[in-house]
């Protein structure tokens with residue numbers, strides 16, 4: 001297995017990330033523990049911006065904070081010059097606490113509440129990505145009440161089947177997201193938005209899915225949208241300032257995955273949009289993108305302590321760790337595959353094949369099937385790679401298990417950025433029955 005970013009194996013045979021020995025990190029912070037390689041996040045952030053700058057194309061690279069959001073993470077994202085995509089009042093609140101510049105925040109979601117839209121307007125965020133007619137009317141009305149104008153993009157569904165898991169495919173016609181591009185919904189939305197003196201229509205957004213390894217779908221989406229723009233331009237005297245092609249760029253979880261470098265996704269998109277706008281004599285729009293997983297996914301590693309073992313003779317060896325579907329729901333939810341090594345004996349050759357079980361009371365709580373490892377012992381340290389995206393952010397307290405802490409490592413220094421939950425945290429919102437509280 002190929003190590004990512006600054007990960008390496010040190011002279012003691014321990015996995016080291018960001019110049020920090022993972023065995024020491026586990027001693028200091030306990031396990032399970034999420035460790036983020038800050039240098040790798042910075043590298044990815046720069047890689048996504050590089051081609052836009054090289055080719056002189058106006059752009060925004062907005063980090064999709066659903067992948068992993070915390071105050072420190074958003075501060076790092078801002079330090080690297082990115083914009084931000086939020087998808088709920090909670091993600092927006094985190095951005096505000098992190099002092100993220102409001103004008104660089106974009107608000108997504110297929111069912112934003114009135115309260116969430118008011119919050120976005122109160123903070124005068126950069127752009128609201130309007131998903132449906134209900135939201136379009138509600139936003140117009142709220143702006144009218146406040147006598148405030150807001151920038152919007154219309155999220156369109158281009159009718160593209162991305163080659164990925166059904167649950168994370170979003171560009172197909174039969175989707176809960178966006179205005180359909182083919183059946184006239186998008187055109188009606190354009191007309192309504194342009195009629196409103198409170199909605200400043202910047203352009204269009206589409207997001208075709210997640211963990212995508214090729215550029216075809218993105219290019220096809222761009223062509224489809226620009227084709228419609230061309231049809232509508234004389235009717236509405238409107239051409240978009242912004243074309244947002246979403247996120248979804250794939251990463252390597254295991255050696256089976258073959259993602260493209262960030263620069264290639266961006267370069268091909270830019271060239272396609274340039275070609276198509278030239279062909280149709282349309283003005284070149286700004287291009288915005290929204291990478292989530294590809295900015296943080298392989299920068300995250302989860303450290304677990306190995307506990308119990310169970311052998312089913314001639315069938316399987318189960319090795320259990322002190323976390324599982326609470327801190328990484330992806331194997332149970334999507335059948336996602338991960339790679340791992342023994343962090344405290346990373347220089348040893350595999351001696352057995354084991355299956356890594358989580359500690360939840362669910363048969364499906366299996367993190368990795370059939371993993372070659374050196375002979376495992378209780379208290380060995382397992383490092384599961386590529387857990388930076390959609391692991392902490394989708395973590396739960398199922399079985400009343402506290403969520404693990406998160407540390408950033410960089411240049412030999414570790415820094416706690418999210419504390420471990422305590423048992424007290426778990427009961428913090430509980431109201432004892434004995435108080436006879438009535439609502």
Ligand SMILES: Cc1ncc(COP(=O)(O)O)c(C=O)c1O
Nearest residue numbers: 064207210247248290291292293
């Ligand atoms: C609208 C939107 N933008 C961006 C993303 C980020 O996707 P990814 O993490 O695959 O880059 C998502 C999630 O799939 C999304 O729904």
Ligand SMILES: N[C@@H](CCCC[NH3+])C(=O)O
Nearest residue numbers: 066168210211330389390
């Ligand atoms: N949570 C998904 C990605 C969802 C993206 C949201 N649109 C995953 O872990 O792969």
